[in-house]
Amino acid sequence: MAQSSKSRAARKTSAWYHRHANDPHVKRARKEGKRSRAAFKLTEILDRYDLNIRRNSVIVDLGSAPGSWSVELVRRIGPEGLVIGIDLLPLHPISGVRLIQADFDSPEGQQALQEALGGRTVDMVVSDMAPEMSGDKLVDQMRMIRLNEMTLYFARQYLRDGGNVLMKTFMGEGYDAFRRDLGASFKTVKNIKPAASRKTSAEFFLLGTSFYR
Numbered sequence: 001m002a003q004s005s006k007s008r009a010a011r012k013t014s015a016w017y018h019r020h021a022n023d024p025h026v027k028r029a030r031k032e033g034k035r036s037r038a039a040f041k042l043t044e045i046l047d048r049y050d051l052n053i054r055r056n057s058v059i060v061d062l063g064s065a066p067g068s069w070s071v072e073l074v075r076r077i078g079p080e081g082l083v084i085g086i087d088l089l090p091l092h093p094i095s096g097v098r099l100i101q102a103d104f105d106s107p108e109g110q111q112a113l114q115e116a117l118g119g120r121t122v123d124m125v126v127s128d129m130a131p132e133m134s135g136d137k138l139v140d141q142m143r144m145i146r147l148n149e150m151t152l153y154f155a156r157q158y159l160r161d162g163g164n165v166l167m168k169t170f171m172g173e174g175y176d177a178f179r180r181d182l183g184a185s186f187k188t189v190k191n192i193k194p195a196a197s198r199k200t201s202a203e204f205f206l207l208g209t210s211f212y213r
């Protein structure tokens with residue numbers, strides 16, 4: 001029994017590596033020196049929806065490791081802006097990015113972000129966070145929605161009027177109620193599945209634009 005479940009796990013891992021190694025976005029990321037293929041999801045969304053990131057913007061990047069979104073954001077906002085990244089994992093430093101290693105969903109993480117902001121309002125909150133998968137679909141879904149709710153809670157505290165939020169989510173239990181809640185604070189809410197997101201992945205992104213109180 002143990003033997004057969006082990007070989008199933010090994011087969012799954014090897015299938016993942018095969019898919020990963022042959023993924024065109026992984027190959028492109030390697031060729032262009034990106035920290036991860038996730039970079040293309042963000043650039044596609046920013047460009048397609050013309051999010052007009054100003055040179056001096058303040059952007060908070062939730063779940064920032066290994067750092068490809070932060071690298072792209074700091075490139076767009078220039079040295080006058082500020083990118084703050086937070087992740088459970090450590091990151092190699094990125095010039096112009098203030099990195100915090102902490103759990104976003106913890107009082108310590110929230111405190112560290114508040115200190116890093118130092119009273120500034122935020123132009124955009126982006127989140128590529130996803131929970132560590134337990135294998136139990138309902139548990140994972142509830143954890144994802146929890147991260148979404150925390151992201152919205154954070155955005156409501158720090159976004160400037162007219163600011164934007166972009167966050168990864170999954171369709172399932174709790175999603176409809178969350179989307180309605182998001183719609184109560186943003187003029188428009190869009191569901192986006194970027195081309196760089198694997199078709200087999202349940203992930204997609206919610207983009208809320210023009211925040212209002």
Ligand SMILES: C[S@@+](CC[C@H](N)C(=O)[O-])C[C@H]1O[C@@H](n2cnc3c(N)ncnc32)[C@H](O)[C@@H]1O
Binds near residue numbers: 086
């Ligand atoms: C898909 S990766 C992000 C990739 C990143 N956007 C990039 O371009 O390099 C998701 C990240 O979310 C982080 N994460 C998940 N839950 C978190 C939490 N509660 N607090 C902070 N980071 C979290 C994970 O550690 C992981 O590094």
